[in-house]
Amino acid sequence: MHDGGHRHLRTIERTGDLIGLSCSYVVDVEQPEPGIHNRNRLPFSRLFLVAAATVDDRVTLGRRHWPLRAGTVLFMPPDQMLQFDFSPGLRMVACHFRLDWAPGCDAFDGVANCATLTDRVLVAEAYRLRDQAESFAGIAGLRGLILSTAARFARLDARMLARHLAARGRFAAVIERLDRADAGMRVSDLAAMMGLGREHFTREFRRHLGLSPMRWLHRRLVQRASAALIAGARVKAVAGDLGFTDEFYFSRFFKARTGLAPSALRDGALSAYAVPE
Known part of the structure; x- marks a missing residue:
């Protein structure tokens, strides 16, 4: 114009x-x-x-x-x-x-x-x-x-962004809930929000967004945990805030997805990448 x-x-x-x-x-x-x-x-x-x-x-x-x-x-x-x-x-x-x-x-x-x-x-x-x-x-x-x-x-590019935004718009309420959910979130509850069965919902979510609902949730939990740990939050507090009933289960969950123990990220080992395997 x-x-x-x-x-x-x-x-x-x-x-x-x-x-x-x-x-x-x-x-x-x-x-x-x-x-x-x-x-x-x-x-x-x-x-x-x-x-x-x-x-x-x-x-x-x-x-x-x-x-x-x-x-x-x-x-x-x-x-x-x-x-x-x-x-x-x-x-x-x-x-x-x-x-x-x-x-x-x-x-x-x-x-x-x-x-x-x-x-x-x-x-x-x-x-x-x-x-x-x-x-x-x-x-x-x-x-x-x-x-x-x-x-x-x-x-x-602009067309790709438009497709992504359209897909996210369809699942906007589900995504909002997933992004705030804790580890106890159930896929069946998300499916009910859209009036779909669990399997149908999972297929549609993956087809449009590229990830299963549980993988989306796990990625968001790792992102939120990482941000909190880098900010200095205690591992036990992070585990509790994210809905893990057991600090040790949270530690296993986090290390399986990052290769790092939560304590290593919190204590600053990332700055030198000096994290034991």
């Missing part, structure tokens, strides 16, 4: 309040001796912006390796088991984040592979902004850098 020589960018105007970036963990890594060789799976996307590395530094997903070199920007999707091999001297800014293209809609949901690019200027800018991280300009600048860099790895 043109208005007195001005052309409105409607896509930007209509989606500006939908896109959301939450940075759960942003770490300035300077890997000490003796290095680490560990793995984990977290409900966050990750970006590594590498300033210095050796030939032995890499991230592995399945059978594929992504080497870390000076100037590397490595993207890792959420919910994938990743192996980390870091040598002494590795320096990078490691960002753990969630990018939503609409409330509750992760831009990288379903992505199964890492991706990389080389951009020394971008890495240098990340370090410049890191040095200003106590100022508003530094905070806004680094968040903007994470957002714009993540967008370079996203594979979304």
Whole structure:
């Protein structure tokens, strides 16, 4: 639309309040001796912006390796088991984040592979902004850098977004309940909300949204638990808040899906990825 020589960018105007970036963990890594060789799976996307590395530094997903070199920007999707091999001297800014293209809609949901690019200027800018991280300009600048860099790895278009939003609209009430539910939620209760039988509901939910209702619930529980643990909440309190009657059952549930004990995430071991297998 043109208005007195001005052309409105409607896509930007209509989606500006939908896109959301939450940075759960942003770490300035300077890997000490003796290095680490560990793995984990977290409900966050990750970006590594590498300033210095050796030939032995890499991230592995399945059978594929992504080497870390000076100037590397490595993207890792959420919910994938990743192996980390870091040598002494590795320096990078490691960002753990969630990018939503609409409330509750992760831009990288379903992505199964890492991706990389080389951009020394971008890495240098990340370090410049890191040095200003106590100022508003530094905070806004680094968040903007994470957002714009993540967008370079996203594979979304307007038609895809429209399909996703239509599917979510059909299940909006169910999704709202799932996102607030505790571990005791039953699929039959969700099915009843839509007037469907349990099996029919499960098939329809998976067909439209790509996950079973229980897997959706489990992912949300892990996301909520991770955010609470990173914020310093006690493991027992998190377990209780999420409806787990037994702290030890919660710990097994969490470790089976992340590769980490809840206490390791809470105590900050993530900052060095130094988590025993």
